[in-house]
Amino acid sequence: MNDVDFLADRFEAHRARLKSVAYRMLGSLTEADDAVQEAWLRLSRSDADEVENLGGWLTTVVGRVCLDMLRSRVARREDPLDVHMPDPIISWEEGIDPEQEAVVADSVGLALLVVLQTLAPAERLAFVLHDMFALPYDDIASVVGRSPAAARQLASRARRRVQGTAPEPDADLATQRHVVDAFIAAARGGDLESLVALLDPEVVLRADTGAMRVIRGRKAVAGQALSFSRFASTYAAHPALVNGSAGVVSTDDGVPQSVLCFTIADGKIAAIDILADPDRLSRLDVAFLDH
Incomplete structure (x- = not known):
């Protein structure tokens, strides 16, 4: 050598x-x-x-x-x-x-x-x-x-x-997944009351669609979740780890439409970070999710 x-x-x-x-x-x-x-x-x-x-x-x-x-x-x-x-x-x-x-x-x-x-x-x-x-x-x-x-x-x-x-996230992945699954189910079912109950009062939602949009407060975030769910109801939702935390990748015919990462603190959703920029999503390798 x-x-x-x-x-x-x-x-x-x-x-x-x-x-x-x-x-x-x-x-x-x-x-x-x-x-x-x-x-x-x-x-x-x-x-x-x-x-x-x-x-x-x-x-x-x-x-x-x-x-x-x-x-x-x-x-x-x-x-x-x-x-x-x-x-x-x-x-x-x-x-x-x-x-x-x-x-x-x-x-x-x-x-x-x-x-x-x-x-x-x-x-x-x-x-x-x-x-x-x-x-x-x-x-x-x-x-x-x-x-x-x-x-x-x-x-x-x-x-x-x-x-x-930046809230300190709960370490237990099973707890994270339970909360995230309940959130997705409530959003798709149009259950505003359950959505609000899952959210921390100071929850923040950040969505990057090419420009960053920030929404704060559980009522505003729950309302946005309902709107997003109605729009994306036909997408396949894949449970995944996003930066080591419970998350969801939505795809349409295998094409990524959004990546959601949840920060769970004290059993409540303290932050939701969404990547929905089509250009950046097109460069993600998520083919493994469909297998």
């Missing part, structure tokens, strides 16, 4: 973790792959023998690449003014494949990813690297170009924002 192959093997051992970092930062699977590839290019051009902690070095490199990408979005006025639904990761409820499992570990639901998009780039980086991947503030400081104390403050501000707007 030559030096390049040896270095590539060392890099591959960290790929899943690096992609999970980039996905949380960017909310885009394609851009996450781009960030990981850029990290490989930087590693291949460096003196890897001088790197004592390759995993930590690569994590900070990916963080720096993602930070640059986020700042570029802001410069183009795409973020946070045009916050959109992150790319969903869809799989069978029976289990997530190993690569997906690494990306969606630690319950990184769509609701949390949407909130992360509202953070300033440096805040997002500090929160993701420290709170999700336990990177020391000294390392984060070198990425954002600030002192460790300032990096700690960035993460603290982000943490308060996340805790205030």
